[in-house]
Structure formats: structure tokens, C-alpha cells
Amino acid sequence: MAKTAVKLGCETVQIFSRSPRGGKAKPLDPDDIAKMKQLLKAHDIRPLVIHAPYFINLASIDEAKRSYSIEVLAEDLTRAEALGAGFVVTHIGHKHPDEPDGGGQALCRVIDSLNQVLEAYSGPVKLLLENTAGQGRELGSAFEELGKLVHVFPRERVGTCFDTSHAFGWGYDLSDPDKVDQIFRAYDKHVGLDTLEVIHLNDSKMSLGSRRDRHAHIGQGGIGLEGFRAIVNYPGFKPDMPGIMETPKDTPTADEDNLATVKALRNSSKHGK
Ligand SMILES: [Zn+2]
Numbered sequence: 001m002a003k004t005a006v007k008l009g010c011e012t013v014q015i016f017s018r019s020p021r022g023g024k025a026k027p028l029d030p031d032d033i034a035k036m037k038q039l040l041k042a043h044d045i046r047p048l049v050i051h052a053p054y055f056i057n058l059a060s061i062d063e064a065k066r067s068y069s070i071e072v073l074a075e076d077l078t079r080a081e082a083l084g085a086g087f088v089v090t091h092i093g094h095k096h097p098d099e100p101d102g103g104g105q106a107l108c109r110v111i112d113s114l115n116q117v118l119e120a121y122s123g124p125v126k127l128l129l130e131n132t133a134g135q136g137r138e139l140g141s142a143f144e145e146l147g148k149l150v151h152v153f154p155r156e157r158v159g160t161c162f163d164t165s166h167a168f169g170w171g172y173d174l175s176d177p178d179k180v181d182q183i184f185r186a187y188d189k190h191v192g193l194d195t196l197e198v199i200h201l202n203d204s205k206m207s208l209g210s211r212r213d214r215h216a217h218i219g220q221g222g223i224g225l226e227g228f229r230a231i232v233n234y235p236g237f238k239p240d241m242p243g244i245m246e247t248p249k250d251t252p253t254a255d256e257d258n259l260a261t262v263k264a265l266r267n268s269s270k271h272g273k
């Protein structure tokens with residue numbers, strides 16, 4: 001991974017520490033970790049971000065599934081620390097179909113789950129809750145809801161990750177450069193830009209407000225180039241905000257192309273002027 005990141009010219013990197021779909025995690029090899037850390041450091045690639053597996057559902061009404069999610073998340077935080085990562089990004093989970101729309105009980109279960117995770121892991125790696133597109137009764141799509149969750153926990157232990165494709169899927173129109181400022185102001189009001197540690201830069205194959213999430217190449221989806229230009233140059237973020245792409249790998253140069261696109265947009269003024 002580190003060699004690939006160097007070759008691609010990455011400035012930050014996100015990985016899974018285990019299969020995102022399930023199964024037991026492979027033990028980490030200390031020699032391998034040392035070599036990886038050395039390469040990342042030599043090329044100033046930071047931070048290293050770990051994405052938790054997709055099956056995690058901190059809101060599950062099935063107690064066995066919920067406690068497994070808690071266990072895996074705590075384990076991923078421990079593995080992240082061993083890997084030298086600063087953050088673990090997780091999806092929150094989803095409501096049961098029988099639950100009312102307010103989702104108060106589901107949020108209570110999430111808070112209880114997160115308290116257990118933070119009890120099981122007390123190290124320096126920060127847990128980041130990611131906004132979602134709202135597909136399949138997912139929690140944490142509306143900024144108000146994400147804010148309700150993140151504010152329960154100490155700032156130094158729990159923060160947020162903002163995915164552009166997920167926000168667009170929920171209905172935040174990031175394609176309009178004039179609305180980008182408004183959207184991040186709303187994020188600041190409800191969630192807090194000071195909680196934001198990582199941005200996932202993905203364009204969307206699905207339409208605005210579709211509540212569906214399928215990633216597209218940067219500039220080739222609903223958000224488009226002008227939307228991304230406004231996003232990557234937004235002045236309200238913390239300095240050195242890590243931007244991670246989870247774009248399709250459908251051509252041999254897809255990653256290089258997307259990286260080149262984002263780097264070209266950075267510090268470029270509106271409409272190429
Ligand atoms: Zn994610």
C-alpha cells in the first residue's frame with residue numbers, strides 16, 4: 001500500500017485494516033508496519049486513515065450483532081494505533097424498518113455502543129463518524145442528526161468525516177459553487193467544522209436527494225468540477241485537511257486521473273480565471 005501511495009503521489013492515504021465485508025482480522029506483521037511507516041514518513045504522506053468494515057451497525061436491535069460491531073470497532077481502533085494511523089472512520093448504522101422516522105431509540109443505541117467502544121479502547125486514535133446518503137434507513141445523513149451524536153462525546157475522542165457523494169445523495173447540492181459555502185456553514189452550525197478531520201472526495205452517479213450512493217470519478221458525476229473546485233478550496237476547513245478519494249477503479253489509470261484532477265482544482269480560482 002505504502003509503495004503504491006508513493007508511486008501515485010498521494011499526500012494522505014486510507015486503508016481497511018481487515019476485510020471490509022467480514023471475517024476475522026489477519027494479525028499485523030510488525031516488520032511490515034515498520035517498513036510502511038518509514039515509507040509514509042519519508043514521503044510525508046499523512047495522516048494514515050483506517051476505514052472500519054461496512055457491516056458495522058452500532059444501531060442494530062439484534063444485541064449479538066450490535067456487540068460484534070462494538071468489538072470490531074474497538075479492535076480496529078487498536079489496530080489503527082499499531083499501524084500509526086490517526087483516525088478510524090466508521091459508518092454509524094441503520095434503523096430497523098419497524099422503527100418510527102424520528103429514530104430517537106436508534107440514536108440511543110448508537111450512543112450506548114459508542115460509549116462501549118470508547119471504554120474498550122482508550123488510546124489516542126480518534127474515531128470519526130461519517131455522514132451517509134440515507135440509503136436503507138442509514139443514520140447520520142442530516143447534519144442535525146450527525147451533530148446530535150458527535151456532541152455527546154469528548155472532542156478529542158470522536159470527530160467526523162464528510163463524504164461529498166453521501167451529502168449529495170441526501171440532498172445537499174454541492175454541485176452549485178454558491179451553495180457550497182452555505183452547506184459547510186450549516187455543517188458548522190449543526191456538527192461543527194472543528195469536529196471535521198477527513199473529507200471523502202467522491203463524485204456521485206446518483207441524483208441529488210436520491211438517498212443512494214454510487215461513487216463517480218471526480219467531475220464526472222452530479223457534483224461536477226465546479227462543485228469540487230469550491231469544495232477543495234473551501235477556506236473554512238482546518239489547515240491540511242486530508243482528502244481521500246474512493247472513486248471507481250475501472251481503468252488502469254483511474255486513480256492517477258482522479259488525483260491529477262483534484263490537484264489541478266486545488267488553489268485554482270473559479271471557472272479557470
Ligand atoms: Zn465510508
Ligand SMILES: [Zn+2]
Nearest residue numbers: 163165166213
Ligand atoms: Zn460512499
